[in-house]
Amino acid sequence: MSSMTSQVRIALRNCGVIDPENIKDYIATDGYDALAKALFTMTPDEVVETVKKSGLRGRGGAGFPTGVKWETARRSESDIKYVLCNADEGDPGAFMDRSVLEGDPHCVLEAMAICGYAIGANQGVIYVRAEYPLAVKRLQIAIEQASELGLLGDNILGSGFSFNLKLYFGAGAFVCGEETSLMNSVQGGRGEPRLKPPFPAVKGLWDKPTNINNVETYANVAQIIRRGWEWFRQFGTEKSPGTKVFALAGKVNNVGLVEVPMGTPLRTIVEDIGGGIRNNKKFKAAQTGGPSGGCIPAEHLDTPIEYESLIGLGSMMGSGGMIVLDEDDCMVGISKFYLTFTAEESCGKCTPCRIGNMRLLEILDRITEGNGEEKDLDVLENLGNTIKDTALCGLGQSSPNPIISTLRYFRKEYEEHIFNKRCPAGSCSKLIGYKILPEKCTGCTVCARNCPVSCISGERKQVHVIDQERCTKCGVCFSKCPFKAIIRG
């Protein structure tokens, strides 16, 4: 079994340790101490200053300095302000925030109360996906218990500060993870982004100054307040202090949640923590940042992971999804997977995202079906870059990233599809075929019995044949043949 010493847990410190449905467990592990410390020994400005100095950056994707957000919201004058928590985790393969909410809901509540005190807000809203029923349940229990003990609500701990929290359920639109769409959704409107500026810290929920951070960002706050910004800065790098949680998925042996200090090389995550690639296959790339990110190839495995380095590689931190790909994964197919996702999840508001992504997707479709043309590569690149340059919100501005990054590192694979009508990874079904080798076939009938479209014929103990016209290239026969008599190519 693998060694896990490279993991440092700040955001996940209580996950797998405490009973998330019992507030006493949280309090026993110093829970709500940070809130008390802030309320009784710090001014709101000192809280903001501490978060600023800690260098904590948004863990939801773009890595904007959290303290700067708080400061802007604090400076915005208004009778009402809001603290929002973005728990609308939506990247395919990402589940960091769900795990925090399910394993340690109070750390989010405490951080939001601290934020409320810092910016001068008395109301908070957690926007959580309705598809996370367990997270919702545990949040509800947590809010109830915290309110019962007076750790939320009016006059918290007799300090005179009041903070109330509500849950709002998202209906599963990816774009509602974009902060302004999220606010429209809370207001009962269509999940569409607003123009920025004005930024939420100036004009947010119900047009009031609003601080919005995601779950993992909040999960760091209590520890920063309790132990000071210097403590936090001992982890991670100068520009990206602290740790980052990744949802490690794909072709590694040990999939799961990983929290490592910023600056940890990608290789450590894939090889040490992830236990290497399954079935002794070769590592091909790590996809980070979900639909907004890109693929990092083997030659960059030693890059230390932080916000800037990932952007330099044409990917991004994103919310922390990390999908490891091996030699069987087609990079054109991966682009197509993500673009299908973004094209479907685009809200349709701006032209480049609404139409541009669809046109990109059609080109990828053509390429993977063997109908690609030489000019397609230029169009993908140019149109992709224009979409990035002109789209209204973060979704559209990053949706071409999977294409652009795979074009950067795996252009040859695209060219194989276009010029030789071949899928080197053997994954694009229109470009591959299955054949039974007569010399190896024993006529065992396993393939014929398992073929879902019954297109394999042959008598028992006779050589079998695949009807290429009717074959859907599902690959079942290939994987079922006990004699390796079926080849793909």
Add this chain to the structure above:
Amino acid sequence: MDKIGSWDELKRFREDTRKETSLLTPDSGKTILAVGEATCGIAAGAKKIAEVLQDEIEKRDVKNVYIIATGCFGYCYAEPMVEVREPGKKSVYYGYVTEDTAREIVSEHLMQGKPLTQNILNLEVRIP
């Protein structure tokens, strides 16, 4: 529960919890079986494992052992997982726990003080 009215009261509440009721800390003198019951664990069958553990403890009348549901340990590949926390000892983590393994955890590890040879995960994370 009454509202906690001040920081001092919170501190007292914490101390009391640690001494008397918390299932977390070795100084409570209790043995804890923590079952990973986040969505990943539940999907892998953690609820059933917790039931079997409870059943086995009652059947064998093992004293001073408490089962808690905790969040995700982070090792989704090895779910369901059970952590055995005994007073004064280092935690032992079991992965890929089946109903049989769960029964063995009670009969071998808890009752005879012999951790199983199978299914132990060597997990090291730093919680600063």
Add this chain to the structure above:
Amino acid sequence: MVELTINNLKKSVPEGTTILEAARSLGIHIPTLCHLDLHDIKMVNQVGTCRVCMVEVEGRRNLLPSCSTTVAPGMVIHTNTNRAIRARRTIVELLLSNHPSDCLICERNQNCELQSLAAELGIREIRYQGPRLRAEKDTSSYSIVRNAEKCVLCRRCETMCNEVQTVGVYSALHRGFDTVIGTAFDKPMLDTACTFCGQCVSVCPTAALTETNDSAKVWEAISDPNKLVIAQTAPAVRVALGEAFGLPVGTRITGKMVAALRRMGFDKVMDTDFAADLTIMEEASELIHRIQHNGRLPILTSCCPAWVKFIEHQFPSLLDIPSTCKSPHEMFGAIAKTYLAEKLGVDPEKIVVVSIMPCLAKKFEAKREELSGKEVGTNVDYVISTRELARMIREAGINFTYLPDEDFDDMMGESTGASVIFGTTGGVIEAAIRTAAAWLDKDNPSPQIDFKSLRGIEGIREAEVEIAGMKLSIAIAHGLGNARKLLTEIRDGKAQYHAIEIMACPSGCVGGGGQPYHGNNIEVLKKRAGALYAEDESKPLRRSHENPQIHKLYEEFLGEPYGDLAHELLHTHYHERDIL
């Protein structure tokens, strides 16, 4: 003030100015599509959806939409770099790749903002090809046709309907490539709370929203030898039709319009203005009746069919306050098929009344069941908008600008200045007050004619008018959002008036949904209104009750104003409608 640099030109502009406005103040043109700023009527569409107006700002990673980005101190902006121009072209090509390429046969051919944009950017090929969005046309209503395939999702209709008119029919539905602007639950327009004011059509940059085209039916009627086809023209048409033939905005072309209608083959060319005078006779009588008999006040004008539908949906508890008077063109129809038929000795069944209106809601109104009495059949058979008339004149090969001026036909062609100003906000109430003043102040040899306190462009106006020692409190609203404000106050008992005029369209009928496109320039509406007041002043008779033909009508046929026959032919009733 904020200092900035655009294309190397320095400029200082007030805080809050957008890059687009700043550029325009320097004479720099940036192409736009979704952007629309008609702030006089509070129609500001600044949603930044089309991404055509993108510009480069130094220090910013991405291009920025100039229409919705406010300037910041020291900003250095480039509007015409290769990067910005290429991005714009790409955006327009994307829009075109999802747009039917049937410009040659499109309603908006040569009058389409997307077409102009493509021409302006010199688009000669569409590099991005793919299937277009397919959607059914909604032809359910009698007024507005929706064709989602031609929609560029500029959201102007949504802003107009939801924010300016507060009717809330439109919203974006579905997402991604499938996004369309539609109605709640995708209901057909006819089943919605749409008032058919047509303001969405007025601001639509393409042919996604157009008027229902009834011109073929009118040609059919004209060519039928067994029919007597009468045209009646609303006041606002005569100050806007000329624009369609390149005449300066605000040109009065009444005489040419009459000549054109005759040449098209209408058997009689008459004037809705005549019926407007008739409306005043009835409405002023009703006002005086309500005042003298302690009746329900305020009285609300009922000329505007979009406004009538609005109150039926939105304020059903107030349905007893609008005047029961039919709108002028419906009164015209009722009289044409009774009195005129008798006079001309024509079977009313053979009479076809065609209303030429600045309005699309009139098309719906003409289909209202309560507006066709047993004796007269349908009051009005067809309604065509100013835009449709312009097209028909062209179709008929008539060289409009060279036409001589001709007069309306007798009997129902005579009108006063009071009726002319029906076409602009405040006009109906001023016309009513002119007559009421003369009637109530019988001893005054020269009662007041011009009530200028009732005129203007403000969305909601209040005025107090003194007539024969009696103070009348008047309110005027144009645009349904303003109407909603006023009605809410009345419903909640917060405001008291004697009479209120409401017009659904901003500026009144001169800004009607069936008028020639104003080209996103609100000054056009002001000039049209100015032309109406000029026409009013040029008339020898300026009070409705002085119209000799109206006198004759009452003498020979109707009897007393507000009398029994008048009630039967000229008044109507309202009914509650669902809000969704």
